[in-house]
Amino acid sequence: MLPLIVINELGMGDPFFCKYICPQGVLEGAIPLSAIDEGIRSALGNKFIQKLIILIIVVVLSVVFYRPFCKWICPLGAFYALMNKVSLLGIKVDEHKCVSCGKCARACKMDVDVIKTPNSTECIRCGKCITACPTDALSFHYGFGMPEKNLCNTVKENNKTDMKTNNKKDITTEE
Numbered sequence: 482m483l484p485l486i487v488i489n490e491l492g493m494g495d496p497f498f499c500k501y502i503c504p505q506g507v508l509e510g511a512i513p514l515s516a517i518d519e520g521i522r523s524a525l526g527n528k529f530i531q532k533l534i535i536l537i538i539v540v541v542l543s544v545v546f547y548r549p550f551c552k553w554i555c556p557l558g559a560f561y562a563l564m565n566k567v568s569l570l571g572i573k574v575d576e577h578k579c580v581s582c583g584k585c586a587r588a589c590k591m592d593v594d595v596i597k598t599p600n601s602t603e604c605i606r607c608g609k610c611i612t613a614c615p616t617d618a619l620s621f622h623y624g625f626g627m628p629e630k631n632l633c634n635t636v637k638e639n640n641k642t643d644m645k646t647n648n649k650k651d652i653t654t655e656e
């Protein structure tokens with residue numbers, strides 16, 4: 482909203498978030514370019530330091546929390562989250578099949594209790610809750626209540642492959 486409200490004499494707003502907060506440019510541009518170019522290195526100023534600090538904080542937080550930047554900092558995520566309430570793609574709970582085991586809530590890395598809030602603003606539609614449900618009580622639905630079976634099956638397969646890969650990594654690490 483800031484670029485719309487705070488504008489210069491030409492009627493243009495600064496990209497405040499990209500300029501002062503987002504560390505992506507530092508990671509993908511400033512660090513590699515300054516590593517190979519003396520001129521760029523000497524031109525780095527306070528803004529670089531400020532964003533480097535943000536980058537380090539995000540990296541450290543990422544070790545402990547799942548997607549901290551997307552969850553707490555990125556304004557695009559907040560904007561997309563609002564769309565969850567009106568999104569054509571949603572998650573449906575079949576109350577007749579649900580046995581209240583809680584496996585879906587435990588599988589969700591975004592801390593969504595999908596039974597209570599199936600279309601929570603925090604949901605990223607990863608489908609991990611659908612894969613975890615032992616009774617197929619959860620499913621993706623598209624549009625006007627139509628079940629999206631192909632998407633459900635694809636997401637389930639992908640999540641199962643991820644889980645197998647992670648398990649293999651765990652076993653290799655233990656060895």
Ligand code: SF4
Pocket residue numbers: 588589590591592593595603604605606607608609610611
């Ligand atoms: S789709 Fe993913 S983010 Fe959404 S409730 Fe299920 S596990 Fe959580």
Ligand code: SF4
Pocket residue numbers: 574578579580581582583584585586596613614615616617618619
């Ligand atoms: S995992 Fe399935 S059965 Fe268990 S609480 Fe969630 S929706 Fe219900």
